[in-house]
Amino acid sequence: MTWRPDLSVKISKLMLKNPIMPASGTFGTEMSPFIDFNRLGAIVPKSITLNERSGNKGPRICEVEGGMINSIGIQSKGIDYYTEHIIPDFAKYDVPLIASISGDTIDEFAILAERLTGIDRVAGLELNISCPNLRNNGIAFGMDEKTTNELIRTVRQVTDKPLIAKLSPNVTHIQDTALAAEKGGADALTVANTFLAMAIDTETRKPKIGNLMGGFSGPAVKPLIIRLIFQVHQVTSLPIIGSGGAMTGQDVIEMILAGASAVQVGTANFMKPAAMLDIIDEIADYMMRHHIDKIADLIGKIDLE
Amino acid sequence: MTWRPDLSVKISKLMLKNPIMPASGTFGTEMSPFIDFNRLGAIVPKSITLNERSGNKGPRICEVEGGMINSIGIQSKGIDYYTEHIIPDFAKYDVPLIASISGDTIDEFAILAERLTGIDRVAGLELNISCPNLRNNGIAFGMDEKTTNELIRTVRQVTDKPLIAKLSPNVTHIQDTALAAEKGGADALTVANTFLAMAIDTETRKPKIGNLMGGFSGPAVKPLIIRLIFQVHQVTSLPIIGSGGAMTGQDVIEMILAGASAVQVGTANFMKPAAMLDIIDEIADYMMRHHIDKIADLIGKIDLE
Amino acid sequence: MKNLHSEILFNRPVNDRYWKMAVDVTALEESVRPGQFFHIQCSDDWRNLLRRPFSVYKFDRRTRILEFLYLIKGSGTQALMKKRPGEMLDMIGPLGKPFSLPAGDASILLAARGVGVATLHALAQAVPAEGRRAIAIVSAQKRDDLLAVDDLRQSGAQVYAVTDEDGTSTMDQVGKLAEMLIEDYGISAVYTCGSKRLAKLMQNLATIHNLYAEIAMEAHMACGLGDCYACACPIRKEKGIEAVRICSEGPVFPLRQAVLS
Amino acid sequence: MKNLHSEILFNRPVNDRYWKMAVDVTALEESVRPGQFFHIQCSDDWRNLLRRPFSVYKFDRRTRILEFLYLIKGSGTQALMKKRPGEMLDMIGPLGKPFSLPAGDASILLAARGVGVATLHALAQAVPAEGRRAIAIVSAQKRDDLLAVDDLRQSGAQVYAVTDEDGTSTMDQVGKLAEMLIEDYGISAVYTCGSKRLAKLMQNLATIHNLYAEIAMEAHMACGLGDCYACACPIRKEKGIEAVRICSEGPVFPLRQAVLS
Ligand SMILES: Cc1cc2nc3c(=O)[nH]c(=O)nc-3n(C[C@H](O)[C@H](O)[C@H](O)COP(=O)(O)OP(=O)(O)OC[C@H]3O[C@@H](n4cnc5c(N)ncnc54)[C@H](O)[C@@H]3O)c2cc1C
Ligand SMILES: Cc1cc2nc3c(=O)[nH]c(=O)nc-3n(C[C@H](O)[C@H](O)[C@H](O)COP(=O)(O)OP(=O)(O)OC[C@H]3O[C@@H](n4cnc5c(N)ncnc54)[C@H](O)[C@@H]3O)c2cc1C
Ligand SMILES: Cc1cc2nc3c(=O)[nH]c(=O)nc-3n(C[C@H](O)[C@H](O)[C@H](O)COP(=O)(O)O)c2cc1C
Ligand SMILES: Cc1cc2nc3c(=O)[nH]c(=O)nc-3n(C[C@H](O)[C@H](O)[C@H](O)COP(=O)(O)O)c2cc1C
Ligand code: FES
Ligand code: FES
DSSP, rough: OOOOBBBOOOETTTEEEEEEEEETTTGGGGGTTTTTTTGGOOOOOOOOOOOOOOOOOOOOOOTTEEEEEOOOOOOOHHHHHHIIIIHHHHHHSOEEEEEEESSSSSHHHHHHHHHHHHHTTTEEEEETTSSSSTTTTTOOGGGGHOOOHHOOOOTTOOOOOOOEEEEOOOOOOHHHHHHHHHHHSSEEEEEEOOOEOBBBBBTTBBBTTTOOOOEEEEEHHHHHHHHHHHHHHHOOOOOOEEEOOOOSSSHHHHHHTTTOOOEEOOHHHHHTTHHHHHHHHHHHHHHTTTTTSGGGGTTTTOOOO | OOOOOOOOEEEETEEEEESEOOOOOSSOGGGGGTOOOSSSBBBBOOOBBBSOOOOOOOOEEEEETTTTEEEEOBBBBOOOHHIIIHHHHHHHHSEEEEEEEEOHHHHHHHHHHHHHHHHTEEEEHHHHHTBBBBTTTTBBBBGGGHHEEEEEEEHHHTTOOOOOOOOOSOOOOOHHHHHHHHTTSEEEEEEEEEEEEEOTTTTSSSBBTSSSSSEEEEEGGGGHHHHHHHHHHOOOOEEEESSSSOHHHHHHHHHHHOOSSSEEEOHHHOOOOHHHHHHHEEEEEHHHTTTSSSSSGTTTTOOOO | EEEEEEEEEEEEEEESSSEEEEEEOTOOOOOOOOTOOHHHEOOTTTTTTTTTEEEEEEEEETTTTEEEEEEEOOOHHHHHHHHHTTEEEEEEEEEEOOOOSSSOOOEEEEEEEEHHHHHHHHHHHGGHHHHHHGGEHHHHGGGGGGGTTTHHTTTTEEEEEEETTTTTSSEEEEEEEEHHHHHHHHHOEEEEEEHHHHHHHHHHHHHHHTEEEEEEEOOOOOSSSSSSSTTEEEEEEEEEEEEEEEETTEEEEEEBBBBBO | OOOEEEEEEEEEESSSSEEEEEEEEOOOOSOTTTTTTEEEEEOOSSSSOOOOEEOOEEEEETEEEEEEEEEESSHHEEEEEEEETTTTTEEEEEEOOOOOOOOHHHHHHEEGGGGGHHHHHHHHHHHHGGGGOEEEEEEEGGGGOOOTTHHHHHOEEEEEETTTTTTSSHOOOOOHHHEEEEEETTTOOOESSEEEEEHHHHHHHHHTOOEEEEEEEOOOOOOSSSSOTTTTEEETTTEEEEEETTTTOOEEGGGBBBOOO
């Protein structure tokens, strides 16, 4: 009668009660009046940097058809504040906490990873290697296989926490960076960060983003992300976390069929603060309608005849 | 009183009465009941191949949020039919005809270019180097700088017609392929072809495109195309033809501000067969409202302070 | 062929899955023929960017009122359902090649399944004026889905309704029924739409009984005009199998040309 | 703070660029204070994915009717304009830090330009209950845009309207007018919204006259809650200039902290 489908999935050593987690940068404690955090598969707070950063100049976001462009610039209070305030804030929830870390150099990533490894409440690390960095002329680490490999290898040496590499979609062959991350020791891959994009206000002729370019997210990018997830799933058996354009339970199912084991929800949170809970319910409905017992059985199960 | 702004632009040796032309594959003679072809800046028929090709299996298109995915597979009757029927069909219009050519090998491109060079009515050639080819494991010529350079260099040797290279957007650094095309002898660049994408029907679990993946076009891709046009415009002084997501006159102005000299309209034709004429009118309205005499003065004029 | 903005006269449910809509097409000079379709903008939301093709269900030459019968399938038809009388419908048409009738005044057989009946209804409606009679086999999953049966009868057609629910719609049963009708009514032509299995059956019967036969085909469309080759499907031609455009070379094809496997 | 689906009571033009909308917020238990805003889903079209922030224009504690005054600017407000009474408005709020008043019962000065008056009107409406009086300088390009002047007067405010059209709105003139009002009415606090130049002027006057002063700021927002840092703008703090979130740390800030260059 009250049979409920099994939504649990495994990402490396992490057991998630369902595949839904927030995308880094789109989620925080201020959402607690709208959503019971205990119902989520995991919690991913905003990316943290070693030192305090004030972020980019405004406008930091603009709306485009079917999505938005952001260039927040990882405004952050630094790792001390993070370990003293952010982690304890989330510690009360019975949900694995995945810390997203970001840095301008490989060393910064390693220092952050080392510091967070000492903290029990941190269940895993997501490496945001897909945002522009200072060292390499504005090019993200994740746009180059060698750098990706070196970065993950370095971080791998200082931590035994599950390492999730968040890949950049702005590449010719994502398979190459995916394999570079795998060889470097990543335990899972997030596919992917935002797409580099730009918009111009035709009335003022000024860029709509203060920082000129930014990352494109929202429903418009989903067909690109489905393709990227599928391509990555074909070359590696690492678990994949889909990220980009998930607005409904159906979008999540599509990502899972393409090869994702879990899915991050970002832009949808801005439209509807309770979006993640609705999505979890829609997944369960879909499973019941299709008589699917375990969501894990659907991973990569696109029917190619 | 009846002052009309000057919409003319130059693409290499081609003088266009306005910046609007159809995107290859989305336009044909069947649109003539809806649109006066003489009002267009140029005409670009569907890409032609050397031999007859039957195209890909269906479904060849699917709708996605804010756009569509297509995988037509360049169904074509071959070059003989093209020179005997398609070119004469368009010859009656007083508009430069740009022939889009496509091939599986560099030689095929060269043979096609040579044959079309003998035809006066062909004003220029657009090289569709951005569709997957057989030689290189499904990778488009335009995804690799060396191949791009070699292809254009080879074609350049057999023709003196203006050569327009249609770049692939599915690359890490479009600047590299743009420069490779320029060095190969291209006279202009189309930025860009469609984005590799995929969609899955969650009810049947089957891919929505018979050929699994296809090219993503429509309003959703505009923020990516604006960024690509801007990046290409920064590294080369070759004229750029924007292609991707132009639905309104405002979209065209945005592309021109980013660096485009002309703009191709594709998906919009399917929504509104007279879309290109409406767009031309909207451009003129914008210019009058902003007291802009010549559209050419706006090219690349984004205000970066 | 025109891009029309036609006033919606009514738009109402037929049952819980099907709707009927009527529009005023006085702005259209040309005739609208059975088998043709209109390419319709269901909403201006960019979730439904592309137009959707819908067959002529009914056309009144005198009042120039055009009707569609449509199945609520996805986001486009869900949006269509929300249109109110008095609103304008953006549509391109009439498009495509219509059905044709062989010479003579013999009766014709229509074999439709599901919403395929929408296309064939227009034909049933047209034949009495040619002094002929239409006999229709209408197949559906459930009795509730037996669409247009009353409309068909009103147009003078003789209707045989079969359903999965009643266990009367197996290919075996429909084959026997059709054989009987072909003989009893001296059928000279068969028309089919809406099911591959049904089409295969009719293809066989048409060969055996040497009947003129046509099929109305479906494919996802972009332009609807013949320019983009989005809708191309395999069809058996003299030279072998070719990919032809359903929108402009069809949607109606000789049934023997249909590739049904 | 709640995600409400509130019934629209009316939605009508004030002039050709501005509209007023009222919604029923009986579902909301908490109080709604001047300076706060609601984050509103203008349509479910994916051309307007993000919510838009609108200030409380008027709030009736008894009837729990909430009003907004809004400028038709782009696609979001164009969609908002099309909503009909009886439809539901999806909004999150009340959000943000409200205005605060210094102790005492001295009059306060409001200096607004354009739609900035929407935010300050809520304050004008609230002060009489505190036994104070609001004096308002309302600046606009054209006389037709002099918004809310009647509403302000009805709320008991003394209104000075200036326009570019009349040549009465230069910073020089407004400065002199404000100086006069500050002295004549014994103003203890200034509130401003809608123009950087006006804010700068008030910043100077507040320093000179040692007045309590606040500004309501604007920024593009995504979450509206304080989670995403989309809306962060530079603000002068003790330690120097910091990027603070307009949505949750503002939109109301001490005027001296505003970075106005
Ligand atoms: C020539 C022709 C005549 C038709 N006549 C009728 C009719 O009279 N009544 C009726 O109910 N249906 C008819 N159809 C099918 C109708 O076009 C689809 O049911 C409709 O497009 C579904 O749109 P949707 O957004 O509701 O569904 P979705 O499944 O959400 O559509 C997604 C996309 O797929 C396309 N698509 C989905 N199914 C079909 C289909 N069967 N054929 C073509 N494109 C499809 C849609 O156009 C859209 O682009 C006809 C199809 C063709 C080709
Ligand atoms: C705290 C606050 C209170 C506000 N109160 C009011 C009010 O009471 N009445 C009123 O008319 N306007 C108010 N605004 C401005 C209002 O939010 C914008 O005019 C509105 O978002 C424009 O949306 P649009 O789609 O019509 O315009 P577009 O220019 O098409 O909007 C495009 C995008 O830019 C954003 N945007 C554009 N202008 C602004 C702006 N000034 N502030 C923030 N985001 C903007 C939009 O939200 C949208 O995401 C307020 C803004 C803030 C920050
Ligand atoms: C406002 C905003 C801020 C973001 N900040 C971060 C960040 O700090 N670190 C990160 O790895 N990704 C960041 N992202 C990317 C998201 O985590 C996510 O990968 C992306 O938005 C795609 O998912 P969506 O389409 O569901 O939004 C941000 C995205 C947005 C919209
Ligand atoms: C149905 C369809 C067919 C296309 N065929 C071709 C083609 O044959 N050759 C080519 O170079 N580009 C082709 N394209 C790409 C378009 O020319 C254009 O670059 C792309 O659609 C982006 O523009 P849009 O967003 O305005 O549609 C095709 C696009 C579509 C939608
Ligand atoms: S839909 Fe374009 S050719 Fe048929
Ligand atoms: S809008 Fe998200 S923090 Fe202010």
